[in-house]
Amino acid sequence: MTGSDPLWRAVPLTLLIGAGGALLFWLVGFPAAVLTGPAAAVSAATLMGMRTAVPDPLRDAVFLVIGVQIGSTVTPEVIGTALTWPLSLAVLTVTLVLVLLVVKGVLTRFFRYDRMTATLAATPGHLSYVLGLSTDLAADVPRVALVQSVRVLMLTLIVPVLMALWGVEGTASLADRGPISVLSLALIFPLSLALGLVFKRLAVPAPLLLGAMAVSALGQGSDLTPGTMPDWMTITAFVCMGTLIGTRFSGLDRRGLAGAFLAGVVSTLIACALAAAGAWFAAGIVGLPPAALLLAFAPGGVEVMAAIAIETGLEPAFVAAHHVFRLVVLTVIVPVLILRLRRA
16 A cells, blocks of 8 residues: 555545536536536535545646637637737736735734735735745745635636626637547647646646647647537536635645635635726726626636636637736736835
8 A cells, every 4th residue: 555545545536526516506507517516515525524636647637628628719709809908908917916905905904914924815816826935935824725725716606606697698609610530639638738848847827728728729720620629528627627626625724714714705705806896897998798807807717717718608718818917917926025025
């Protein structure tokens, strides 16, 4: 028996719970059920003390599948909207700064977080980057991890509900190009993996997802690998993505869980409110549905929001581009804030 045996024993049950959550949410008609159902079910199981896990190879495969699917939606019509993207990206930048500063103030004033911990916990996204910084700084890592994990879970559950209440349907419907060929898939996935590994070596955010997006978009745009992904493949990827979100509560320190959980809820609601305001303003500029802008501005991971964009048909390429830009902006802003805190 190796030390990894308990982890692998947890994987089948974790995936089963995720699939059950997807089925339950689908039966009750919950938005984006194949993503939100597993996230809710696995999070609940994890918080109740069950060991949950998704192996890294499966996680990487999910990112590749979702990236290929996003890339397949990059149509000439979507590319045409790029002329208006700089304006919405500018609004997004202002929104990011407001979210970070306001949430940091709330965590410091009302939850008594020290300024370093509050800054890292308030960062709207870039989870792995933030946790990496937390371990190297004088910050309360468990609190940062819990607040950030709550943010990802709540966004996965709240954003689809907000879009359903808005009553806006997706506009990114594509002409039926038929199913993609097995030969095309056999070409796309190895190339996507190779480019993703290059991106990873260059420290590019979400490297496998972006590598797959780039390869797929190039293949679709050049008509070398036309066609749509099989439904069973994308649905499976969404279920696994939701399951992965739920496992992020594993291994967290349970002391002070309630207080940190409340901080995560409050900070996420504030971030959502500010992001929604920015999205509503930007929607009038770019001429896209406010729901698509909400997905693009949501302070959540590119993988999660892009997956919801695919599921709802709300401009996946536009949403993914904005989230990649958000990660780049945060990569620049957060170190600057930390440097100022150290000098204070």
